[in-house]
Amino acid sequence: xxxxxxxxxxxxxxxxxxxxxxxxxxxxxxxxxxxxxxxxxxxxxxxxxxxxxxxxxxxxxxxxxxxxxxxxxxxxxxxxxxxxxxxxxxxxxxxxxxxxxxxxxxxxxxxxxxxxxxxxxxxxxxxxxxxxxxxxxxxxxxxxxxxxxxxxxxxxxxxxxxxxxxxxxxxxxxxxxxxxxxxxxxxxxxxxxxxxxxxxxxxxxxxxxxxxxxxxxxxxxxxxxxxxxxxxxxxxxxxxxxxxxxxxxxxxxxxxxxxxxxxxxxxxxxxxxxxxxxxxxxxxxxxxx
Numbered sequence: 001x002x003x004x005x006x007x008x009x010x011x012x013x014x015x016x017x018x019x020x021x022x023x024x025x026x027x028x029x030x031x032x033x034x035x036x037x038x039x040x041x042x043x044x045x046x047x048x049x050x051x052x053x054x055x056x057x058x059x060x061x062x063x064x065x066x067x068x069x070x071x072x073x074x075x076x077x078x079x080x081x082x083x084x085x086x087x088x089x090x091x092x093x094x095x096x097x098x099x100x101x102x103x104x105x106x107x108x109x110x111x112x113x114x115x116x117x118x119x120x121x122x123x124x125x126x127x128x129x130x131x132x133x134x135x136x137x138x139x140x141x142x143x144x145x146x147x148x149x150x151x152x153x154x155x156x157x158x159x160x161x162x163x164x165x166x167x168x169x170x171x172x173x174x175x176x177x178x179x180x181x182x183x184x185x186x187x188x189x190x191x192x193x194x195x196x197x198x199x200x201x202x203x204x205x206x207x208x209x210x211x212x213x214x215x216x217x218x219x220x221x222x223x224x225x226x227x228x229x230x231x232x233x234x235x236x237x238x239x240x241x242x243x244x245x246x247x248x249x250x251x252x253x254x255x256x257x258x259x260x261x262x263x264x265x266x267x268x269x270x271x272x273x274x275x276x277x278x279x280x281x282x283x284x285x286x287x288x289x
Contacts, residue, residue, distance in 0.1 A: 002034075002126045004041045006106040008099050009122075011077075012092065013113040014051045014085075015062035017069055019242060024073035026117040033119040034126075037269055044122075045105075046074055049095040052082030054184055059085075066113075087180040087187030089216040093169050096162050107158050114242055115153045117141070118264040120272050121238040125156040127273055128234060131280040136160040137230040142262075144233035147209070152217040154239035161229045168223030169216060190214060202226075235279035236265040236272060 011027065013020050034041065048070040053063040063081075070079055080098075082091065092110075099108055109125055111117070118124075121141055128139050138157045140150030173179055176195055178187045195214040199222055203210040208225040211218035224231060240262040265272060 002038045002041050003130065004044050004126065006104060007109065008045045008047060008105050009109045009111065010095060010099055011048045011111045011113065013048060013066050015059055015066060016113060017062060017065040019114040020066050021069050023113050023115055024069065027111065028073065029119045030117045030122045033269065034122045037123055046077040047080060047099060048074060048077050049080045049091065050082060051086055051091045052084040054085045085180045085184065087178055089169055089173050089187060090179045092216060093166050097166060100159050100162055107156060109156045112153045116240045116242055116264065117154060118238040118266065120269045121154060123269055124234050124238050124272060124276050127276050128280050129156050131277060137232060138224060140233045141239040142233055142237045143235060148231060149221055150231050150233055151239060153241050161224060164227035164229055165220040165223045169219060172219045232280065235275050237262060238265060240264050
């Protein structure tokens with residue numbers, strides 16, 4: 001039986017009503033599949049963490065609409081609304097600090113607002129988590145990329161993985177003034193060259209692979225590699241990224257990276273379960289590089 005009493009689901013959202021609505025619909029299906037397959041499992045706490053709006057009225061209206069969609073689509077969820085736009089790094093750290101500050105919670109499933117989940121996504125992540133040994137791991141809801149990085153759009157991490165990353169992200173935010181509470185749009189206008197130089201020096205000193213970007217995702221992975229956190233991907237795709245328009249994504253980027261052809265695994269859960277358990281049981285020890 002899958003254990004769920006120490007897990008929370010956090011949906012990170014901001015100002016995209018349409019994609020957020022679609023993500024919530026797929027999350028509803030995944031929750032229903034979990035309840036059907038594991039009727040004895042306890043109900044998982046759900047938090048919708050909405051970053052605050054920027055100062056313009058269009059942004060304020062969009063963020064308010066996202067909050068309404070969250071309340072309607074996930075009526076049992078806790079809705080956390082920011083007052084100002086912090087940007088994803090500060091928003092993520094503050095939210096997960098709060099969620100995992102509850103001693104009863106040891107694991108958290110993080111979902112971004114522009115994805116489609118397979119109905120079996122939650123079942124697969126939770127099953128994989130119960131196969132893992134020890135503390136300090138991150139499980140992506142899709143196979144690892146060629147550079148052994150995880151897909152951040154939907155992942156499960158434990159308390160130690162967050163502790164390792166949060167301290168590093170605070171340094172990243174402070175060093176490059178990336179908190180939107182201090183300067184609107186700070187994260188979007190970050191010093192890419194400066195971050196590349198800084199993170200490359202950190203990675204070289206630690207003897208791990210240097211990051212390939214300047215985003216909070218790449219910085220978290222750098223922290224996880226330094227901290228010897230295990231990075232694991234599911235053997236089959238349980239999440240598909242649909243946010244082709246955004247700060248980091250364009251249709252051309254989706255075409256170049258193959259995201260346009262991502263296909264969710266829609267097989268019955270029992271077949272997926274066997275593959276997940278076998279893959280994680282047989283994978284052997286993972287040494288972050």
